[in-house]
Amino acid sequence: MTDGSSLPPLRDVINTYGLRAEKSLGQNFLLDLNLTGRIARCAGSLEGETVLEIGPGPGGLTRAILAAGAKQLIAIEKDTRCLPALQDVSDAFDGRLTVINGDALELDEAELLGGQPAHIIANLPYNVATPLLIKWLNKRHLFKSMTLMFQKEVGDRITAAPRTKAYGRLSILSQWLCHTSRQFDISPKAFTPPPKVVSTVVTLVPRTEPAFPADQAILEKVVATAFGQRRKMLRASLKSLGGPTEDLLVEAGIKPTSRAEELSIEDFCTLARVYAKAQ
Template identity: 40%
Template sequence: MSASRKLASFRLPPLPTVGELIKLYNLRAEKQLSQNFLLDLRLTDKIVRQAGCLRDAHVCEVGPGPGGLTRSILNAGATDLLVVEKDTRFIPGLKLLSEAAPGRLRIVHGDILTYRMDRGFPSNISKPWEGDPPNLHIIGNLPFSVSTPLIIKWLEDIANRTGPFMHGRTRLTLTFQKEVAERLTASTGSKQRSRLSVMAQYLCTVRNCFTIPGRAFVPKPEIDVGVVHFTPLVQPKIQQPFKLVERVVRNIFQFRRKHCHKGVEKLFPEACRIELTQEMMQKADVDPILRPTELTIPHIKALADAYAHLCSREPSLNGYEHREELRMKHLTRQKNAPMDTLMDRPSSAPPSPLQPC
């Protein structure tokens, strides 16, 4: 059978449109779940094309909702599509699609943040990490509320080669708020350069594919949406544990507009802060007055390596968190405050909680 005829055999039979399914099952988008439906199949087809060739592929779709993107994935020739949907209202419509594509669509009612995706696909699809990516893809029109924690979770899985990345360098094609998409792909010196930029780019090749205008969604969000493609690197650009890199990057970028040494200082207890900050900056050979947005991946690598060296020499640093130190100081001040001060405090205005740095 020719490739075109084989692909045509994957096309779904005539079905109610996505819009008709929404009306049929009274599927209103839930604002608290940050749901926005993409009904234009030309756009869902365009998203799927960014993933590459899906003929005979295994795919996990995150949050299929009413199934617009699901149809495009099936029409593109995926032979095994696993959809993970948290909202029970969408299950009947997905079952209708499953019946139209017998043996090709599996439905999991669950939360993608806790679902064990490594158990969702057969082991024989795995490829060596150093080789080509497996014929396994993760695709999703992500709810805004989970997009950032979810990509951070998957980046950690990439670093540890766990979860869906037990099968190899599984590729991802995902939607984000336009601003988040720009952060993920921002280059050094860009105003959008952030913690997310560094964490994604030291582990993956990240490509901002195209932007979908907000008016294409129902209901229309206040912002546009970016489609981003990730391919894990054979070798990460920083050879340190994910948690250590994340701690260094998080602390540096908490003071985006200040010199980078201000964030580095917060990696260390107050008693030895200045001394260890100077040692770390000198060992890394990084100019302490660079802004966080000016730091390249090699800069971050040098800082992470220097920090790892200090942690190996002083193991107590591994468990240190500046915010926890601030919290304990706050509790101590409350405990030692004179009783008359506490009595004078208006009951209608309780002390505001300690704000994070």
């Protein structure tokens, strides 16, 4: 199995193929191979595994995933300028890399993976990171793990605990459906061009079952309503759900004077079940 040592430095690849990062595509290339290796390791052992990567760009993280022993790496790249550089990576790693020119938001992962559980590892374009995460949370049965780089603000929201400023809808959905862990931050200086924000790597491992029983659509509705006016007490912020709001809260064992950020995920699931029963 080749290790890609014959490949030129990433800066040379960028110059050779004229790969100037495009702001419209949310591109910030990570060239530090120590960091890309560290990201790949966050997913655990990749020996013999299938991995899905989104937005590989010139292939820095791609190289690290393949060097870590992935049996098959499927990379989705929207920018056609990057395809020749990625073909070089595929050639250097015995063809274990398959590159698909397409938009990850429109991707049918189930069809692509053909029932083979995979890891996702990606330095996500900031402008589509949250929609992609929500899409994958709803398809979590396809994945063994998701190791994803976000801007720090989004990483904070995914892993936030109750009673913190970052805690909200994304925290609850992510942690209800997955075990989440914050890995490490990456300085803007590590990227070309440097973004204006710090980045954070987060790993999400899908749960076999959600953390607590609740209907997902109802839970999302209750959470969205509660956080829609997060500074208000729940007896006021939940009024738009209709019905006797205070009675619902009391039945769920929640003080009507509580605010959304004070409730645990279990509290929200209990409230969702009570609300569903009242419909």
